[in-house]
Amino acid sequence: ISTAASSLASASMSTDEPIPLNFNENPLGLAPKAQQAVTDALPNAWRYPDAARSELMASIAGNLGLIESQLIYGNGSSEVLKMALDALAQSNSQLVMPDPSYGVIIDYAMARGIPVVKVKLDGDWQTDLAQMQAKVAQHNGPSIVYLCNPNNPTGLVLPQSELNQWLDKASSQLSFIIDEAYVEYVAQAGFVSAVERVKQGQSHIVVCRTFSKIYALAGLRVGYGVAHSELIKAMQAQASIDNANLIGCVAAKASLESSQWLGLSLQSNSQAKALVYQQLSELGLDYLPSETNFIFHKVNGDSGLYMQRMAKAGILVGRPFNHGEGWNRLSIGTPAQMQYFCKTLAKFRELGWV
Numbered sequence: 001i002s003t004a005a006s007s008l009a010s011a012s013m014s015t016d017e018p019i020p021l022n023f024n025e026n027p028l029g030l031a032p033k034a035q036q037a038v039t040d041a042l043p044n045a046w047r048y049p050d051a052a053r054s055e056l057m058a059s060i061a062g063n064l065g066l067i068e069s070q071l072i073y074g075n076g077s078s079e080v081l082k083m084a085l086d087a088l089a090q091s092n093s094q095l096v097m098p099d100p101s102y103g104v105i106i107d108y109a110m111a112r113g114i115p116v117v118k119v120k121l122d123g124d125w126q127t128d129l130a131q132m133q134a135k136v137a138q139h140n141g142p143s144i145v146y147l148c149n150p151n152n153p154t155g156l157v158l159p160q161s162e163l164n165q166w167l168d169k170a171s172s173q174l175s176f177i178i179d180e181a182y183v184e185y186v187a188q189a190g191f192v193s194a195v196e197r198v199k200q201g202q203s204h205i206v207v208c209r210t211f212s213k214i215y216a217l218a219g220l221r222v223g224y225g226v227a228h229s230e231l232i233k234a235m236q237a238q239a240s241i242d243n244a245n246l247i248g249c250v251a252a253k254a255s256l257e258s259s260q261w262l263g264l265s266l267q268s269n270s271q272a273k274a275l276v277y278q279q280l281s282e283l284g285l286d287y288l289p290s291e292t293n294f295i296f297h298k299v300n301g302d303s304g305l306y307m308q309r310m311a312k313a314g315i316l317v318g319r320p321f322n323h324g325e326g327w328n329r330l331s332i333g334t335p336a337q338m339q340y341f342c343k344t345l346a347k348f349r350e351l352g353w354v
């Protein structure tokens with residue numbers, strides 16, 4: 001596996017393709033077993049995906065210690081976010097969310113006419129749970145709270161004990177959509193996934209997970225939701241029929257069985273992050289210690305202009321975020337790619353650009 005990974009890294013450095021450090025993908029690509037599963041399944045792609053989806057869901061349920069009625073398949077976790085919002089929305093619901101955070105749910109809320117209350121991150125870039133609770137208290141009606149843990153674009157996990165206290169209060173008037181797209185990267189001691197809440201029987205919490213990030217299947221669109229069986233039924237009623245694809249299902253199942261490749265992905269991500277941390281420290285550019293495969297860091301200037309200059313240098317980096325003026329989100333590529341990024345950043349310093 002490591003030979004395959006290193007040849008992949010050098011291959012992407014030797015082409016004229018820009019280095020994609022903008023969408024938080026896994027630069028090692030599909031696990032070899034997943035690639036094989038895709039090839040093996042292609043001749044069967046004329047069949048509907050039911051059997052492959054059932055096998056995948058059984059596998060996820062087994063891994064997480066859930067029963068299958070607590071799980072729902074999504075065409076990526078973005079569809080799970082939509083189904084959750086659609087199932088939880090009542091008349092007069094509001095959506096409360098941190099800002100900046102992953103914003104797709106805003107579009108879904110706007111399409112349904114659900115007012116969105118954005119709560120700015122606090123001075124330490126942390127999700128401001130106290131302010132969010134205040135917004136919930138002020139509203140005369142049900143609230144749906146979106147939390148991204150770890151948060152995108154900061155890469156920070158939420159304060160666990162404060163989060164626990166709030167999640168204890170979940171009810172028909174206060175429901176939570178917890179986006180755990182990057183959970184597999186989290187190394188912080190004491191972190192607890194909200195999946196545990198569902199296992200304990202809480203009925204107004206949906207956890208959204210994806211195969212687009214560490215599992216490297218962003219182009220195959222596989223995500224899932226975890227919630228109480230009754231809530232899953234309500235979400236299922238919002239799903240489009242046959243939203244799964246057979247190739248994505250077999251690839252996802254094989255990825256779950258590729259623990260060695262997952263370990264390699266984590267190791268590669270840690271090594272590559274360490275290189276970037278070192279370079280940022282040397283240049284005196286602040287950054288947030290990340291529990292994900294991206295780093296939010298200072299660029300000392302206009303983030304949009306920085307993005308354009310990086311693109312000209314052959315590197316696609318993240319975009320500007322609300323309230324993140326002068327900061328940029330950088331996805332972590334292979335160590336070789338990040339070495340190239342570090343050299344480029346050092347050149348930018350010589351030019352007085354960062």
Ligand code: PLP
Nearest residue numbers: 076077078102152181210212223
């Ligand atoms: N949630 C978060 C926090 C993300 O960053 C992303 C993608 O960048 C998604 C969800 C959507 O992922 P997908 O729909 O590919 O599963």
